[in-house]
Amino acid sequence: MRILLKIALGITFIFSSLSFINTANALDIVFAEDRPDLRTLDPRITQSRHEEMLIVNMFDQLISADSEGNIYPGLATSWDVSSDGLEYTFSLRDDVSFHDGTKFNAAAVKATFDSIVDPETGSQGAVDILGPYKETIVIDDFTAKVVFERRYGSAITAFTETELSIVSPTALDKLGNEGFGMAPVGTGPFMFKNWEANKKVELVRNPDYNWAPEYMDGSGPSQVANLTYRLIKDTSTRVAALEAGEVDIAELVPPLDMRRFDSSGDLSTVTGTVSGLPYSAFLNTTTGVFQDVNVRKAFFHSLDRVKMTSDLFFGYAEAAFGPISSSTPSYWSGNEDYYPYNPEGAAALLDEAGWKMGSDGVREKNGEKLTVFFPCLLEPDTCVAIQGYANKVGFDVNVEVVMKARQDELIFANGYDMLVIRWVSLDPGVLIIPFHSRNIPQPGKFKFNWARYANAELDQLLEDAESAETQEVKDDLYMQIQKHIMDQAIFLAIHDQVQTVAYNPDLEGVRFANGNWQMRMYDVRKK
C-alpha cells in the first residue's frame, strides 16, 4: 500500500514538474480585434485588413518585409529579375512544409497564383495586387519563374503582400474555395484551429516552424502556444477586457486611453503609422464652389491640421500633408511646404476670387453662398472639426454623416462637394486608382477619382510610374505626381492613419507587419 502511494506521489511529482515546464514555454495570448464580421481567412480572396490581421500569422510570402518595408528572403531564398523586367525567377526554400504536412514547392507557388487569377476563385484583393500576371513556370521542384504581361514596377512589393501568401494546393483541392476560407492551411508560424462565428478565432503554434524571416528576434516555433483572436467591436468593452486582463493585446485603442496607459504605465503601448492614403478629403473639381482652384487652395489654408490632429489624437497621430502617408515608399517631403495654416491668406484668396464676406459670416458671390456639401462616412468628429475651421474664413460647410450606401448614391449622381477616404497600401502605385481620369465615377459605375479631376499630363505620369525601370525613376515620377496633385489642391490630407495597440506590460516582441496595420505575433514572449 505504502509503495503504491509512493509511486502515485512520484508520478504526480513528475507530471506536475512536466506541466510546469510546459507552462513556462507555452504562452497563451488573447488578441482583441475590433471587427466581428470576418468573412474569409483565405488570403487569395480577402479584401479586409481585419481578416489579414489573422491571415498574416498563418501564412508566409515569397518575399518578406519588416514594418519599415525593408525586404528579406521569405519562402524564396533569392530571386532574379530578367532585364526586360517581365520574369521573376525565385529559388525556394526546400525545408518548408504546409500545416497539413504536404511539402512547399514550386508547384504550390504556381497553384496559388494561377488560382488567384481564376475568376471562379472570386479574388477581391490579390488579383489586383498580382497586376499584369501571365503565368508561373515550374523550372524544378524549388525554382519557380513568375512571368508578367508587361513591366510591373510594384512587383517586389506585391510579393511581400499578405494577399499573395502561398496556400496549400492539397488543402485547396480537398476543401474547395469556400471551405478553405473557413479552415485555411498555410506555412506560417500559427495554424488554424477553430472559428466561432462572430466571437473568436483560435490558432495554435506550428511546432515545425523553422523558417522565420531574419528580422525576427526568435527562431524555431513561436513561444506563443495558443493565439486567440477575440472579436470585440465595442471599443469600451475592448479596453475594459484589456484592463481586466482578459485579453493581452488590443488593437484600435482610443487615443485617450493610450495616453492614460502611457502615463500610468499599467499597460504598454505601440503606435503604427499606416502606409497608404492618409485620412484625406477629395474636393470635387466638376461642380459647386470647388471648381475654382483658388477656392480649393483657400479651403486648404483655412485648416490648422497640426492643431486639429493633436486635439483629436493627443499626439498619437501626426498631421498629414501629401496624397500618400509619410511611411509609404516614394513619399515626397515637399508636400509639407504646401498650404500651411493661414486664415488671412485664405481670406485674401477668397476675396480675390470674388467671394465677399456676408453679414451672417458666410461669403457670397452674385447672391450665391459659399456652401460646401460634405457627406462624411469616416470619423465624424474630424469632419466637424474641418467644418469649424473652414467656417472661420467664411465657408458654410454642411456635414451629413452618411452610410456607405448613401455615399455610393451621391458618388454616382455627382452630388457632393467633398468626400473623405483612407486606404492601407504598401506601394505608391495605388495613386493611379484615385487620380487617373479613367477612374472618374459614372452613374452605376463605382470608381475612386472622387475629385473627378481629368488631366492628360497626370494620367501619363501615373502610367509611366507604374512601369518605371529603376527605383530612382520611380521616385522621381511619384515626386512629380505628388507635386501635381498638391499644385492643383484636389486632395486634402488631414492626418496619418494610426493603428493604436496596447498590451500587457509583461510581454515583449509585439511588432507590426509591413504596412503598420496588422500585427505579427510570432515574436511575442514573456519579458
Next chain:
Amino acid sequence: MNFFIKKLLIVIPTLYIAWTVVFVTLNIIPGDPVNLMLGGRPASDEVRENVRKNLGLDKPVFERYTSFLINATKGDLGKSYLTRQPVTTMIKENMMPTIELSIGGLIFGVFFGVFFGIFAGTKPNSMRDTFSMIIALCGISLPSFWIGMMLIYIFGTTLGWVPIVGEGFVSLILPSITVGLFFAGGMARLTRSSLVDVLNQDYIRTARSKGISKYRIVLRHSLRNAMIPPVTLLGIQFGLLITGAVITEEVFARPGLGQLLLQAILAKDIPLVQALVVYMTAVYIFLNLIVDFTYGIIDPRIRLERNRG
C-alpha cells in the same frame, strides 16, 4: 384542437409574404451589395464584375426572385453574399448564444419582475410600492448600452467578480441582467396592477373571511388569476429577445442573431436578411401559440370557451 390547426395554416402564407416584402424592400433601398462588400478597398472593375457574376447579381431582379423562390421551396434558403456560407448554417451558429441570452434574461426578468410586482401589489400606495415601481421604471427606461457598460465597469473592471468577455456560464450573468432588467420592469408593473385588481375581487374577500393566511391568498388564490396580462407581455418580450438583442450583444461582444441581422442589413446581404426575417416571423408565430396555450393552463375557463367556439 381546431384552433391550433387554423393558426398553423396561416403560418406559410405569412412567412411567404414576410420573405417577399424583405426581397422587394432590399432591392428598392439604395446601395449595391458589391460596393458595400468591397468597402473602401480600391478594387478594380474586373474584380467588381467578377464578384457580381459570382453572386448572381448580374441577373435581372425578377429572375433572382424566382430562382430564390424555387430553391426555397426545396429547403435551400441560399448562400450569404458576404461569407458564401449557407444562410441556414450562419443562423444555426448564432442561434445558440441568442437562446442562452434569452433564457438567462427570461429567468432574471421573471424572477425580479414577479417579486417586485407582488411586493408592490400586495400593499398599494405604500412606501414599498413606490420603491418597487421606481426600480421598475429604471428597468424599462435605462438604455441597455448604459446598463451594460455600468455592469462591466462595476463587476468586471472594478470588483473583478465576473469575466467581461469570458467563456461559459459565468460570462452569461452580466448580459442576462442587462436584458433581464428591461424584462423585469414591465413584468413588475403589470403584475402589480393586475394583482391589485384581483385582490379587490369578491372571492378574495370570501377567502379572507374564511381565515386563510395572507400568503396563501396571494400565492394560491390571486396570483394565478393575475398572471394572464404578464404572460402576454412575456410572450412579446421573449419574442423580442429570441430575435436578438443587438446592443447587449455588441456591448458584451457576444455572437447572436441581432448582430447578424444588423451586419446583413448594412451590407444588403439579401439572402441572409430574408432567412433571418423568415426565422424571426416563425418564432413570433410559435411564441404566440405557446402563449395562447399557456392561457388555458393558467385559466381553464379559456380552454373551455375555446372548445365551445
